[in-house]
Every structure is written in structure tokens, then in C-alpha cells.
Amino acid sequence: MTETADPDLIIRVAAKGDGVTADGRHVAFSAPLDRLNDEGGLIKGPHHVDPPCQHFQSCGGCSLQQLDTESYTQFLTDRVAYALEGQGLLAELMHPPRISQPKTRIRASLRAAKLGDQFKLGFSGAGSHRIVDLKQCEIMVPEMFDLLAPLRKFLKNASRRKHDMNIEMTLVDQGIDLLISNYEPEGLEQREALSDFAKANGLARLSVDGGYGPETQWEPEPVTVTLSGTAVNFPHSGFLQPTHDGQKVLIAAMLEAVGDAKLVADLFAGLGTFTFALSADKKVYAAEGARDAIGSLKLAANHSSRQIFCEHRDLFRRPLSVEELNRFDAVILDPPRAGAREQILQLAQSNVPKICYISCNPASFARDAKQLCEAGYKLEQVWPVGQFLWSTHVEIVSSFTR
Numbered sequence: 024m025t026e027t028a029d030p031d032l033i034i035r036v037a038a039k040g041d042g043v044t045a046d047g048r049h050v051a052f053s054a055p056l057d058r059l060n061d062e063g064g065l066i067k068g069p070h071h072v073d074p075p076c077q078h079f080q081s082c083g084g085c086s087l088q089q090l091d092t093e094s095y096t097q098f099l100t101d102r103v104a105y106a107l108e109g110q111g112l113l114a115e116l117m118h119p120p121r122i123s124q125p126k127t128r129i130r131a132s133l134r135a136a137k138l139g140d141q142f143k144l145g146f147s148g149a150g151s152h153r154i155v156d157l158k159q160c161e162i163m164v165p166e167m168f169d170l171l172a173p174l175r176k177f178l179k180n181a182s183r184r185k186h187d188m189n190i191e192m193t194l195v196d197q198g199i200d201l202l203i204s205n206y207e208p209e210g211l212e213q214r215e216a217l218s219d220f221a222k223a224n225g226l227a228r229l230s231v232d233g234g235y236g237p238e239t240q241w242e243p244e245p246v247t248v249t250l251s252g253t254a255v256n257f258p259h260s261g262f263l264q265p266t267h268d269g270q271k272v273l274i275a276a277m278l279e280a281v282g283d284a285k286l287v288a289d290l291f292a293g294l295g296t297f298t299f300a301l302s303a304d305k306k307v308y309a310a311e312g313a314r315d316a317i318g319s320l321k322l323a324a325n326h327s328s329r330q331i332f333c334e335h336r337d338l339f340r341r342p343l344s345v346e347e348l349n350r351f352d353a354v355i356l357d358p359p360r361a362g363a364r365e366q367i368l369q370l371a372q373s374n375v376p377k378i379c380y381i382s383c384n385p386a387s388f389a390r391d392a393k394q395l396c397e398a399g400y401k402l403e404q405v406w407p408v409g410q411f412l413w414s415t416h417v418e419i420v421s422s423f424t425r
């Protein structure tokens with residue numbers, strides 16, 4: 024984007040998604056090279072496109088649909104580069120971001136509630152607790168969106184509750200896995216109605232959680248997700264990468280970072296997205312803090328002929344020690360948003376030759392990367408990945424060597 028002295032010109036998009044004028048004013052829903060007129064109105068520039076969704080600006084699901092591909096790509100690059108710069112770091116090679124296509128998101132968390140005569144089902148509103156009753160969605164896979172109309176009708180009749188229900192939808196091997204929380208069917212009739220709804224809509228599984236944990240109401244065959252050819256049992260609320268195309272990009276970058284390492288640790292392994300993507304000639308140690316996830320990974324590993332050793336381990340409280348780490352040729356870690364401060368302190372003192380750090384938070388990633396670089400690791404490559412299209416979120420795959 025061209026720098027200019029014009030104070031009213033939007034010159035960049037800040038981390039939280041607002042456009043910023045040359046003189047530092049923040050303008051929501053603007054694009055680079057838009058301009059403010061004398062009344063403070065927005066004159067659209069060449070990077071401002073018509074948002075494809077009717078709920079744009081009211082729905083909290085996407086906030087950057089006004090950006091064209093060039094400026095959204097630049098925004099994701101800047102998110103990662105500025106976070107690294109803030110810690111005094113520069114990657115040897117920063118790849119251009121790979122961005123998921125519309126209508127490819129395979130998991131979504133929605134809310135539903137009865138408000139007077141109305142029943143609403145959708146995402147939370149932008150910056151509010153309001154529910155946006157979704158009539159259109161440009162990010163979910165069509166199978167998931169198509170379920171919203173029958174689900175709305177069903178819940179409207181089934182629920183007498185005033186407060187919100189939370190709906191988790193995930194596309195698994197058998198179809199859609201649906202979990203309705205804050206909802207408890209009353210009596211046999213309502214339970215039968217749930218099963219009838221699940222059957223009529225071809226659901227893979229339907230579960231409810233009235234406050235005591237998920238209770239499966241319908242699951243004609245065990246629900247699985249296939250990760251690099253291995254079917255893994257999918258626990259309620261299990262973690263999955265949000266798009267198949269994004270997952271492929273993350274895996275390709277991870278494989279490049281790990282290279283020919285023979286003994287590999289996969290930390291924060293979840294259900295094994297990266298474990299099962301590693302070639303069968305490698306020995307893999309997978310550690311994960313969620314008991315049901317590591318249980319599924321272990322079962323699937325046992326059924327395969329792979330050399331995979333699994334451990335249920337809290338890596339914040341009990342990170343792998345330097346001695347444990349030094350056995351590995353490469354370490355993959357993919358922690359939650361908070362990052363992996365405790366594990367990084369141990370890695371920084373280790374002599375593991377290759378580290379592949381996958382992150383969903385540029386700030387905690389840059390903080391942890393600084394620790395590694397100060398201890399002598401070199402930040403070789405960074406691959407930004409935009410799996411949450413039109414949002415401010417960006418994922419990062421990175422490779423460090425020593």
C-alpha cells in the first residue's frame with residue numbers, strides 16, 4: 024500500500040481489524056486506500072469490495088469482508104510480521120499466506136435463544152451478546168448451513184427455556200456432529216423427538232448437555248474423523264483444524280520443517296492431526312492434556328501399524344524436561360492461544376535440532392520465538408495460514424533449527 028501524507032487516507036488495517044488513517048484515526052469496516060471525507064464519511068478505494076454476506080457488520084463471524092484478496096493477504100502477513108518485529112525478530116523466509124476458501128469451515132459454535140415470540144439461531148453479534156439469526160453464511164460448509172433451518176424449527180418448538188443454548192457443529196466422517204448445550208430434554212417424548220430429528224436430518228451424532236456433561240442421544244455408528252488416512256474416534260467438543268484445505272497447508276509446512284527427522288515429538292497433539300501425517304518410518308511420541316483426545320489418538324495408533332507412543336500429560340504443569348527433549352530429532356508443538364511458555368523454557372535449553380512451532384496467536388508465538396532465538400535457535404521459515412477467512416485470526420507454522 025502506498026504511503027502518503029494525506030491524513031484522511033486509510034493506510035493500513037490494524038490487528039483488531041480497524042482501518043487506520045495516516046494521522047492515526049481508527050475506522051471500522053474500511054479498507055486500505057479508502058478515504059474519509061470532510062463529514063467523516065467513507066469514500067471507498069480500490070481495495071474495498073462489496074461484502075458477500077447480508078449479515079456483514081452485524082454478525083461477529085466475519086469482520087473483514089470488505090477487503091479484497093490483496094489487502095486481506097497483506098493484513099495477515101502484517102499480523103505475523105509486526106508481532107515478530109515487536110520482539111525484534113525477522114524470519115529468514117516468510118511465505119505468502121495461504122487462505123481458506125469460502126464455505127469450507129467444518130466447525131462452528133452458534134447460539135440459540137427464544138426472545139419473546141422470536142427464536143434466533145446464529146453467531147454472536149459483532150462486539151455484542153445479541154444473536155444474529157443467520158439467513159446466510161459464507162464461511163460454513165453448505166451441509167452445516169442447510170441444517171440451520173430445520174434446527175431452528177425444532178428448537179423453537181422443543182425449548183421453553185428463556186436463556187441461550189450453545190450449539191456446536193462439526194463435520195465428521197459420518198456427517199454432522201451436533202452438541203446442544205444448556206438444554207435438557209424433558210421426559211421420554213422430548214428425547215424421542217430429538218432422535219427423530221437426528222434421524223430425519225441424517226445426523227452423525229446428536230448430544231445434549233444440560234450442565235452435567237454431554238449425553239449422546241443419537242449415534243447410529245461411532246463418530247470418527249479421518250486424519251491422514253487413519254480413522255480416529257471423535258470425542259464431544261474435540262479439537263479439529265477448522266478447514267480441510269487449511270489443514271493440508273499446515274501439514275505440508277510441518278512436514279517440510281520436520282524433514283528427515285526419525286524420532287519426533289508431537290506436543291499438544293490433540294487427536295493426532297500432525298502425528299498421523301508423519302511418515303510411517305518415523306517413531307512418534309504424542310503428548311496431549313485432554314484425556315478423551317489422547318485416548319482416541321492412542322486407540323487409533325494401536326489399530327495402525329505405526330510406532331506411536333502416547334502420553335496423557337499436562338504440558339503447562341509438567342513440560343518435557345531438557346533430558347527428555349534431547350532424545351528427539353525434531354519437536355512439533357501446537358499449543359492453545361496462550362502459547363507454551365513453560366515448554367519453551369525447556370526447549371530453549373535443549374539441543375533438539377529442529378522445532379516446528381504451530382500457533383494460532385501471533386503475540387504468544389512471537390514471545391515464545393524470542394526465547395528460542397535468544398537461546399541460539401534460528402527462525403528459518405514462517406508460513407501464515409488464514410483458516411478463519413475474513414476474520415482477524417491467523418495461524419502460523421514455523422521452523423527453528425540449531
Ligand SMILES: C[S@@+](CC[C@H](N)C(=O)[O-])C[C@H]1O[C@@H](n2cnc3c(N)ncnc32)[C@H](O)[C@@H]1O
Nearest residue numbers: 291292293296311312313337338339357358359
Ligand atoms: C491448537 S490445539 C492443537 C491440536 C492438534 N495439534 C491439532 O492440530 O489437531 C491445542 C491442543 O492443546 C491441548 N492442550 C491445552 N492445554 C494443554 C496442556 N496444559 N497440556 C497439554 N495439552 C494441552 C488441547 O487439548 C488441544 O488439543
